[in-house]
Amino acid sequence: MNCPCCSGKLYENCCKPFHTGEQHAPTAEALMRSRFSAFAIPNGEYLMKTTLPTKRKFHNKKDLQEWGEINEWTKLEIINLPALNQLEFKAYYNDENGKPQIHHEHSLFKNLNGRWYYVSGKFMD
Secondary structure, three states, X not given: OXXXXXXXXXXXXXXXXXXXXXXXXXXXHHHHHHHHHHHHOOOHHHHHHOEOHHHHHHOOHHHHHHHHHHOEEEEEEEEEEEEOOEEEEEEEEEOOOOOEEEEEEXXXXXXXXXXXXXXXXXEOO
């Protein structure tokens, strides 16, 4: 299966090792791609584990899992990498009514003890 993150690689050689815990994402971009794939699969557990521990109280595994399940995630487009810990992207998906949507976000990440975590995002557009 091709990886949902649109890397052009097979899932087994791309995001799967991150999802299974065999490896950790080496960059903020790799983490973002693996999180997009976690919405597409869906894998709410991974989404929670890759959120900065101090920010997890603002998220809910059930809601993350549900958002992944009710939408069809079709494409990830990396727009800009302004710094090692920042990334702007567009996530394309069809909502539960089949209507195409775009989630455009500028995200912040933090490397803590050699692991990258999602900190927060600012919606664009």
